[in-house]
Amino acid sequence: MLRWLVLLCLLSASALAQEIDAEVYVAIQGATEAEATGDLSKARQLLEAALPQAGNGSLERALVTQRLAYIAIANQRNTQAIDWLREALAQQQLEDAAALQDRQNLARLLVQEQRYPEAVKELEVLPRSDNNRQLLVQAYRQLGQFRKAIPLAEQVVREKPAADDIWYRLLVGMNYELERFDQAVRWQQALLQRAPESADNWRQLASMQSLAGEQVAAAATLRLAREAGIELETTDLENLIALHAHSGAPWQAARLMQALLDEGLLSSSADRLRRLAYLWQSARDYEPALAAWERVARSGNSTDRLQLAWLQYQQRQWQAALATLQAVQPANASQRRQLQSLKQAAEAALARSESGSASSS
Structure with missing residues (x-):
């Protein structure tokens, strides 16, 4: 009070x-x-x-x-x-x-x-104490006036590098909202240097790096965190991938997941490889999607092999699709219908392709 x-x-x-x-x-x-x-x-x-x-x-x-x-x-x-x-x-x-x-x-x-507009009118005429500047930055932020908020927050940390963490968090948050992820990385790194024992700081840095398109760096950050004795659960890594996937960035999610698998931070289970394949496919990056589905299909799962064949068909790899379908053993009537339909479509497409090649020669 x-x-x-x-x-x-x-x-x-x-x-x-x-x-x-x-x-x-x-x-x-x-x-x-x-x-x-x-x-x-x-x-x-x-x-x-x-x-x-x-x-x-x-x-x-x-x-x-x-x-x-x-x-x-x-x-x-x-x-x-x-x-x-x-x-x-x-x-x-x-x-x-x-x-x-x-x-x-x-x-x-x-x-x-x-009541942010009214707050700004009061704060702009008050002495610029740290508390008043913090309130003013918060009000500017809520009004979307980032051109005023960010320089003011940067001025504080330039004048007082030992300023409270809230200033650095504000800078991370505002740059994130503006999708200036490289700048968000910069200020999150400052927070990490202040409190390297904080698992949240490591997770946040990896998240910002991934959003900035630096998925390999994000995976390296998480690896360093574990080497430093920071307890990171598998769910932490999974949640980071899900963050990108749910925010409409499947390519970043897929690239991050691939980097985490490459670093050995996530094990290459069939479920994860299947999820990776779907992410690449959602991102319309079909070459790594096909590679991921081929790895998944080696398990012998008919559903996965049908998915691989369908993607091969979509990418006009009809011969490869037919070869994949040869190894499918339908588990039910629905899969038999899918197999037959896809096989007929691939054979017809391959025949048209070969006919076109013969006539042109």
Whole structure:
């Protein structure tokens, strides 16, 4: 909860009694006592009752509305708190230090309530402390104003290389959103150097490298992580592949999976090879897709051999398709129909090809 006893920053109790209306002073004192006992409801009632005696533009109204704002924050009523803080500041009666703190709290509340345009207006005129700059970067990011957000975050880490990790994470995240994956890799590498014991940092770096088209480097990163004693489960590697596949990047998923298999980080099981084949095929990279299906088909599975033959047929490799079909032993009526249909189509296509070659010669 935000600290709201800002009256202590303004005036001593005796000075306060001389500065403001006696009835308002009594209400403020009563509210202070109620707050001390945790009775925020009573404190709010006392302050609201004093509002009619606190005229616009007065110190009384500034103090009462300010106190009401922080009671609203304590009750997690941020919208009310925003309104009260604005009213307190509008009186222009608070001392500079108190007004500055109120404006900073107002900006934070606006960010929390996702009122980003309003937050930006407040933050752009506040002193550029680290906290204020962080809020401003977050607000710019939410508004899609990356041209303002990224330079500001980069300025912070240039000035203070030891700045909190949040700045580096913001830079990773914003560059990721812009699909500037090479820059995301750069900032994720900085995070990894700060905390090489973090498995998340290794996984994130490998993910960014893969998104940047550096699948071999991503696999090498994961291998180095294991060599460094970082515990990476097989599911971690599988999830990384799935991330690309589900985001509509089957080529990157296939290339990453191939690199992980080549590094020995994943074993070459029939299920994984089958998945690799489908990924290459989804990416329309048919040469490695055929190679993967040929490896899978060696297991003798009729479904896999039919899939290989179909892909060979699609790639106009009719002789190879017919040879593959010769080894298929249908397991049911459906496979027999598929086999017969594909065989007839391949034979007809091969005959047309040979006929065309003979006539042209």
